[in-house]
Amino acid sequence: MRAAVLRNGRMVLRDDVPEPVPGPGQVLVGVKACGICGSDLHFAKHGNDMVKLSAEMTGLPGGDGAMRLDLSRDVYLGHEFSAEVLEAGPDTEAPAPGTIITSVPALLTSTGVEPIVYSNTTIGGYAERMLLSAPLLLTVPNGLDPRHAAFTEPMAVGLHAVNKSAISRGETALVLGCGPVGIAIIAALRHRGVEHIVAADFSLKRRELSQTMGAHETLDPAQGSPFEVATPAVVFEAVGMPGILNDVLRRAPAGARVVVAGVCMEPDTVVPFFGTAKEISVQFVFAYDFDEFGESLRAIAEGEIDVAPLITGEVDLAGVSAAFDDLAHPDQHCKVLVTP
Ligand SMILES: [Zn+2]
Known part of the structure; x- marks a missing residue:
């Protein structure tokens, strides 16, 4: 089958990827949509550094943080996906074939949990088909467009950041950076009913999008410090520089x-x-928990968070490589979806 894989720092289209076979507890799914994440772009450029840094780290709940990855081999990427159930593995209870689902990006195997983020072996969402774990599947409700369901993962990142901040509705939030992470935070703040959300970004396009997604006020940092305009109780740093x-x-x-x-x-x-x-107080945040992932899907499916304005491009598997190049100019894009 076909999949776009990372090879020597470039995304290339393969048509000879072995068909994945679901084991017990696993489900074969057909990918409907998968968002290209900034972390994928970063990994394509700086994969070596990321592997090195993760090897230095201790203290993660699951043991060390080492990515078991060989960058001289093909790497599967794609962790923001929605998919259609095709076939359950042996002795596996799963939603009926044809059901549209999403899942946290992890695969339960007989030897442990495999993250579906960067892997030499576990196929991600830039493929025609992939394996998921039956107990982790969430059925996409309300006939929600699978392309919108693919935003469950990135929007959960925003919900998590807002939960960690413990912000109350009356407090002012300042969001620095209106790329996909900042936008997810703005949407989550608005969803929580926060009454004063200020967003700052150098890009006019991104400031406009942040307004669409719920910012009450936007600022161009080139015109002066956002802190001269707003007195925030909570500052969300979503730039990462x-x-x-x-x-x-x-x-x-x-x-x-x-x-x-x-x-x-x-x-x-x-x-x-x-x-x-x-x-x-400084709080670092990362990813989300299962409840936040479910809440993200629910909020999108109920129309409480409208993700449609975030789709700025759509490509097939053959277009992934060009999309990665395009996203090097992030001004022009928020989220590009891969629809295999
Ligand atoms: Zn992501």
């Missing part, structure tokens, strides 16, 4: 909570005194 965190600590009001949702993989310097003097 060196220097941002220190700038936030320097400018944020006393007592602010800073939620770091951007993913910066380079060493970065902060002046702790800025945080000390103003008693600023």
Whole structure:
């Protein structure tokens, strides 16, 4: 079957990927849509660094953080998917064939949990078909468009960041960076009923999109510091570049909570005194839990979060490589969906 895989830093189309066969507890599904994530782009460029950093890390719940990956071999990507049930494995209870589902990106196997994010062996969403785990499947309700259901994963990231912030409706939120992560946070803040959401981004297109998704006020940081306009109780950092965190600590009001949702993989310097003097809390966030994933699907399916404006492109498997190149100019895009 066909799949777009990462080979030597480029996405290439293969038509000779062995057909996946579901084992006990697993389900073969046909991918309907899979969003291209910024982390996929980053991995394509800086996969070596990510493997190296993850190997240095200890303290993760599942043991060490090492990615067991060989970058000299093809890597399967694609973790923001919706799919159609095709066939259940032996002795496996699963929704009927034809049912549209989504799942957290993980595959339960006889030897443990395989993340469906970057893998030499576990096929991701940039493929015609893939394996998922029956106990993790969520049926897509309300006849929701499978392309919209593919936003369950990225929007859950926003819900999680907002939950971690413990923001109340009357507090002002400032979201720095209106790429897909910042946009998911804005949508989640609006969904929570937060009454004053300020969004900052250099790109006019992104500021417009953040307004569509629920920001009450938008600012261009080139025109002045967002902190001169807003006095946020909570600052969501969704840029993920060196220097941002220190700038936030320097400018944020006393007592602010800073939620770091951007993913910066380079060493970065902060002046702790800025945080000390103003008693600023910093919370790093990552991914989501099962409940947040389910809540994200529900909110999209009920029409409480409209993801349609976020789709700025759609490609088939042959178009994945060009889409990765296109997304290097992120101004032009929010989310490109792969529909195999
Ligand atoms: Zn993602």
